[in-house]
Amino acid sequence: MKVKHLSAKLENCRVERNLLSDKFFAFKVLDKVVERLGMNFIDKVYYEFQPEGLSVIYLIKESHIAIHTWPEFNLVDVEISTCKDDSDVEEGLRILAEAYKAEKIEKDYWEYNLPSIS
Secondary structure, three states: OEEEEEEEEEEOOOOOHHHHHOHHHHHHHHHHHHHHOOOOEEEEEEEEOOOOOEEEEEEEOOEEEEEEEEHHHOEEEEEEEEOOOOOOHHHHHHHHHHHOOOOEEEEEEEEEEOOOOO
16 A cells, blocks of 8 residues: 655635634635545545634545644645545645745655555
């Protein structure tokens, strides 16, 4: 089994500032990522920071997706991890970057194989 892990920083996000703290906007974007990547949603948790900012974690059957926002810096931190072979984590990143209108993306990607259990 191959595990794919992508971690990214979306910088200079030009979406309306209030959307960086809007859980419903985040849910809509993350739902699109889950659907487009063919993942299986299990549950979500979130935390709304005061006066602004948001953390959302989606638990999926194949692993997880997380975002953390810093509206004061126009920044979104992203993590997508999956063991589903045909899930394109780069496509997930493109969806998030487009939704948050990121002008710059810094990312790390790695994958590793887990041994088969006989």
